[in-house]
Amino acid sequence: MRYASIQWLGKLVLLVTVFGWGCNTTQFLRDDEAFLSKNKIVFDKKQSGKLKNKTKLADELSRLYQQKPNSRWLWIPRQYFFYVSDDTLGKSSFGKSVSRFARKKLGEEPALFSDSLARLTAQNMQYYLQNKGFFQAQVKFFPEFKARNRKVEVTYHVAPGWQYLIDTVIFVSRDTQLEALLRQISPRTNLKPGQPVSRDLYDAEVNRITRYLRNHGYAYFYPQYIKNLQALDSSQARVKLLLEVVPPPGRSSHRVYRIGDIYVYPGYSGFLEDRPRKDTLVDGVHFLLPDDEFRIKPHTLLNSIALKPGALFSQEAMDNTIRQLNSLQVFRIVNVKYETDSLQADVLNFRIYLTPNKKWEFGLDFDISNTNRKGPVAGNLIGLTFTPSLQSRNMFRGAELFVSSLDFGVELALFDQDTISTSILNTLDFKFQTDLYYPRFVDHLGLNRGLHRLGLLSDRYNHRLRERANSNFSLSYNLLSVLNYYRYNLVNLSFGYDLLLNPNNRFIVNHFGVDFLAPTTFQAFRDILDDNPFLQNSFTRQLITGFLFRDLTYIHASPANRRGASWYLQASADLSGLEIWALNRLFNALTDRSEAWKLFDVRFSQYLRLELDLRRYWTLTARKSFVARFNTGAALPFGFTDNVPYVKQFFAGGPIGIRGWWARELGPGRYVDPITQDRRNRNLFYQTGDFKLEFNFEYRFPLIRPFNLFDTHGALFLDAGNVWSLGFSPDEEINRPGSLLSWKRTYDENGEILNDNLFLEMGLSAGFGLRMDFTYVIIRLDVATPVKNNFPDPARNNSYWVDWEKWSPQRLRWNLGLGYPF
Incomplete structure (x- = not known):
């Protein structure tokens, strides 16, 4: 038996050896060719000990390789498939098709060592280091040719030298007004003492200065007016820098512009722009209408136009105007142009062209998802959902968006066939939902205005609410049936707002919300409930309510820093029954009672649920990463409730x-x-x-x-x-x-x-x-x-x-x- 095993193993080794020899790619090489087998970066030993983040720097330099070795499919070099696909002599049409498929899906163009590409790689590495502040960096390459297998290993020897750091920065300009402004905003510079003299920091500073000036009237200021950094003095690798902003050609200063007339063209088609339009002035803005009727209320458009006549030109205001008009979703194209006034050289007139979108739109979606349902009796399920939807834009002439959808879904236990159930069909799901989105903030019962007056909402947040928030009214009905166990009917009614404070921070708030949960259990699940009173008490008909505050979700997603690390934070608060409980307590105190209110024999749920999800992402290399996550939460019943609803636990x-x-x-x-x-x-x-x-x-x-x-x-x-x-x-x-x-x-x-x-x-x-x-x-x-x-x-x-x-x-x-x- 042992001899047979050894004999079988020997045959296998022989087969692999013969097949591997047959896949030998050196047979395809010319005499002056060799494969690139490896790239390697070696830092100068005298300097590598002084380097910070050497591993990360090596990874950044490795991304500059102009040539990379071929990969393998199993143990076969991918260039083998490339070579053999060229040999079509005597092959049938099917054989040629197979070869083309192998070349496309398995093959790679041979990585033949190129001295010129290796030289270019070393040169790019040297430039990269110099742009990082290593001004005396030297990079050389050394190819090692292995004659036996016709392969070349290339070693890049990196001698970075000193990294020069910023000592001080002086901002100057022949435009005296602009120079005073530069010095005024200099404390917020990216070129801070102790930072490396790098191209990335210089580009960030150019963008900062350009953005600030264009937001304060300098409509025609561009990055090319900012000269490259000049070194005034350097000692012990610390540099005193000069950053100069030059005036436009033929002038001694940059001009500051104000906003003049604003012309809005609703219903603009592009093909009929010369047709007569009626000029209607509303709050200082000209609306040039194709007919006598406003199809969208003018104040809806005015609320989305951040540009104001008489104000300084602001690139941010113009960008916000484009963004907010696009967010109305009633325009297919939004185009904003400006030009200098013919009579006043420091005044810009704006023209806003609005090409309308379709009013009605029908959609049909099919989705495959992994189920994360909160109800009991939910395993490792795959959900299939079919969703027809209907949208109506500008529902009430205020750019409202009406969306109605039907969801028909099933959940399949494809990988749970070792369970007691013999059917792969686990759940049937039907949902009807309708949403009405308002392109503006609607203050529920004046609540936010009151909070702002009390100082509980900052001026900045209140301003962002008025400028960027969208309100939403939602009504939905969900029927979910978990076969053989239970089904529930869930009706939801909610009203709130969604505020994108900036690209990294978002608030989702529902002030008003009512959920009615009505479960029906079957015998298999009732057997479980009978043995578990806590589950039985939390799995009953319930009303989840909020009339002033229902729930809040805050999401923060930070951009990756220079080391490729970023944060993600999601915090939520879910409050139910506070107003009902307060009124119930007041009523009991006035009537000397102690009963808990019910509606049609359905109790009101009273609880507070808090949850925090914090994540940290590290990018180790171009394709490797590490993630850490911390998740915690607490659900607390209060008032007349002893249990938090099961779906909220x-x-x-x-x-x-x-x-x-x-x-x-x-x-x-x-x-x-x-x-x-x-x-x-x-x-x-x-x-x-x-x-x-x-x-x-x-x-x-x-x-x-x-x-x-x-x-x-x-x-x-x-x-x-x-x-x-x-x-x-x-x-x-x-x-x-x-x-x-x-x-x-x-x-x-x-x-x-x-x-x-x-x-x-x-x-x-x-x-x-x-x-x-x-x-x-x-x-x-x-x-x-x-x-x-x-x-x-x-x-x-x-x-x-x-x-x-x-x-x-x-x-x-x-x-x-x-x-x-x-």
């Missing part, structure tokens, strides 16, 4: 959480639900908590590009966290022992651990994932295993770590999803 596990456990399998606390001990029940897991704490770490890196069709990336990840109960339900510790949040270890009367420190009760899992990038969609497959349990093992001295001697592949958790988890 937190759960642990699943494809975007702690991936070593199924969704709702982990916790709460050290509690282990008996139903989770049978993996066939995984679509029945329902455990949730009032408090959540979660950490995620993920390293992402490139793997392969199969058949040159799509990129496949790998990921190594570590997840930690859990959910806990805060003990609002009086029977919580009886129904789910060990579920309460605790900062220290407590024992019961038998000396057994009852609750432990929350950090000890955090589950820990590790795993590996694939991300297949098809450009339009990313398919994610993760596999993870628990490393540390959320409960101690009394047989192993109360250790929380997994007993690897008892580990089996059944502990693996496979998660399929779309897109990145975070």
